[in-house]
Amino acid sequence: MAKPKKTPRPKAETPKGFRDYFGAEVTQRAEMLRKIAAVYHRYGFDALESSGVETVEALGKFLPDVDRPNEGVFAWQEDADSDKPGEWLALRYDLTAPLARVYAQHQNDLPKPYRRYAMGPVWRNEKPGPGRFRQFYQCDADTVGSGSVAADAEICAMLADCLEEVGIERGDYIVRVNNRKVLNGVMEVAGLAGDDKEAERGIVLRAIDKLDRLGPEGVRALLGEGRKDESGDFTGGAGLGEEQAEMVINFIEAGSVVARPGTGQIITKGFAPFVYAGPLSSSAVATINKLRKLVEGSNIGKQGVDELEEIATLLAAQGYGPDRIVIDPSVVRGLGYYTGPVFEAELTFEIKDEKGRTRNFGSVAGGGRYDDLVKRFTGQEVPATGVSIGVDRLLAALDAKGRLDKSADGPVVVTVMDKNRMADYQKMVADLRKKKIRAEVYLGNPKNFGNQLKYADKRGSAVAIIQGADEHEKGVVQIKDLILGAKIAENATHEEWKDLTNQYEVPRDQMVAKVLEILALYR
Template identity: 50%
Template sequence: MTRRADLTPARLPRGFADRGAAELKAVREMADAIRRTYELWGFEGLETPAFEYTDALGKFLPDQDRPNAGVFSLKDDDEQWLSLRYDLTAPLARFVAENFQRLPKPYRSYRFGPVFRNEKPGPGRFRQFLQFDADIVGAPSVTADAEMCMMMADTLEAVGVKRGDYVVKVNNRKILDGVMEAIGLGGDENAGRRLTVLRAIDKLDRLGQDGVRALLGAGRKDESGDFTKGAGLDEAAANRVLAILDAKAGSNAETAQRLADEFASTPLGSEGAEELRAIAGYLAGSGYEGRVSIDPSVVRGLEYYTGPVFEAELTFKIADEDGRPIQFGSVGGGGRYDGLVGRFMAENVPATGFSIGMSRLLAALSVLNKDGAKAPGPVVVLVLDRDRIGDSMALAARLRAAGIAAECYLGGSGMKAQMKYADRRNAPCVVIQGSDEREKGEVTLKDLVAGAKAAADITERAEWTESRPAQVTVAEAQLVEEARAILARHA
């Protein structure tokens, strides 16, 4: 076969992924469960555009040391720079500022959609991915932060993660900010080094304390030989930062007290410790002790967080093909960002929220449910007489009118290929009506789940008539009733 020289190669851009019907269905069902949980807690939906003016995203951009500041940008015909949103929080801040007078305060909202990062792609690291956020804007008290953590726990259970297979961790950035003030990293002039420290600690689960220590100091070279510049802290300063990680105790109240005892030497650190003590009390009083845990290792990598920060972590472990344990880790997080909305307004507006990474959570749920039944596809109405395809289409329409997903086969192949097609569609059953059935006012339904004979073995109409595996012939008037019975058997 000769290939045309002018053909455009079919290739997927690096860092992006196609998603098929099964994944789309799973995402939709998971998003519906999350949405129901958020609405149960009194949140309302909001959708913002994928593009924002670049200056609306402000200085709080990911990966600032890379070209294009970590975002995909373009210049509009009016010479204004636009950027694809890198998260769903900055667009919310812009929306609230534009509509501040008409919104109820506190304003509870949720958003769902794709976000974009202009980052180096790698295994499991995509440039486009789905997030599902919930935020409360206009609530200054840490009761809102405690409620966010509790709702995150409820959300994980709503999508199918069992209690004990997850933990929502909460910390307070004011404690770490207080430590950085104490070691000389306060002020705007040290913002870059503070961010490097935050991102170093944020990698604790992946790199361990030795790797974090290297990033707090001169830097670290990874297995590929790439070097990441560190924060440049001396040994004493690095030790002071790492000491925060040792404050974890048996209960939330004990951990909060340790943090208050060890890291309240600055007013900011003391305020953070008191806020964690209050959150510990709210969690205990609402029955979330154990499901939500105060953990000093949580810092979050974005600089706009100003108080409590939190992460949802999956704790169950699975084994890879070589028997080595794998843990999914964080599937979402967030925190308080009291300065973000205030960038657009004369007054400061308190806000807190969290974001769920849909792709990672979906991958984890796929593992948890890998032994479950595959979701069924539509009932497929086969076409045996091409000149009577209208009759087959009418049967499919009758099923759909009764709320049963159904389609008429529209290809040009024979019985064997049509059965293979139904198999690939994961159809629970097929509907057959040849000339004999049509004359008698009947239809035949074959249960593909219960059928003992593989569709590939059926080559012609005569063989079908002789073997008739897991099938029933009924009057046309009973089509819907019989299809529902087959679906009910395999629900």
């Protein structure tokens, strides 16, 4: 009789495109979310926690029209093998589609306009890559039910405040603002309006989006016949005439205002260095005037420029000048989705990529006005505007600048010298915890004392507490400064080491005070 096959053991590995987060990473993200939430709350937004699972019908705007609607999302069908299969469900793709469903479902009970913020993981069934995961955190704030561009201006101001609140210094970021209506006006004047020009418009949008990487001449090539890259690969262009292409180039260069990395200074392409002139900076005035000329004859274009001017005026009145927020027509994020103003926050400082090349860090947040999303549920247009902050990107940026708090956060470890005195050790950690000190008793096998100190090192502990029989008899404890001890071991000579100490004997009733004194050195 053949032996039954053993059930193979599952592989202990993270699914492709996902990752695990430990200790400090989780703590740092939680702290960032807390700071951003505080800004959102200060601006009057209320928290919303919606379901992580939505019907595919509710997420339909983001899904392609295929027989199995799980492309781009993680989806499944309820009771798929039964005679009466149920609905298709999916993990949420972002936090905006659930908001549209929530607003449509509860609109009679919600204040109008409804201002909410939401934070949490989202899931995308896309090909993973370096730094690109299938699960990541978003941090959104939206105003639903207001058509005023004051709502868009407020989002921009709030975005700038959030970046500074989490530790991005002024001069290291810029919030760029554009308007879908202005681009529509330019397209109209250039003869690219109408359904028959949809393909050309798509190529134009993608070309504009590559301005930072390819420069104006590279974009110009893509607006024309096409472009061959360094490897010899050819990308077909939009086939625009010279005059049409020039109009698009003039549009994206109308407000080319950038921050000088790390200085807080602003430099402009095509304009003299600006000075403040009345409520608006001269750079904003110059950009607006140039855009007005480009969209002459287009009503939608004029409306878009008027909205940009109003946003700039509202921001200037609150003290948000072009050192933080600028009008930049080269911003084209999701312009097929947005219906009005769009904005993007870019970090302007330089980093080294995985190949050692110098690069700007790039975008960490974006959003805009989307007046058609709720209409899918209600049949009526409901104006809305919002922003989404990429928390993981922001954490990576702060880490690259050395601004993440990496101070010792491991627990104070009370070692166990006598298993029969566990109650004494538990009383020690209780006294520490009463003073808000993170502390624990070593709960492994206490037989090898060296292993207890190795455990404390692995936990990132700054302090270990020792009380054997002799110390207990004398009513004292030994307090070991592990961080100082590591520095002594690494840097001191043998002679210096004899004169240095990282271990202190103190009376038991002074234990908490001494621990607080040591921890204060590393926080």
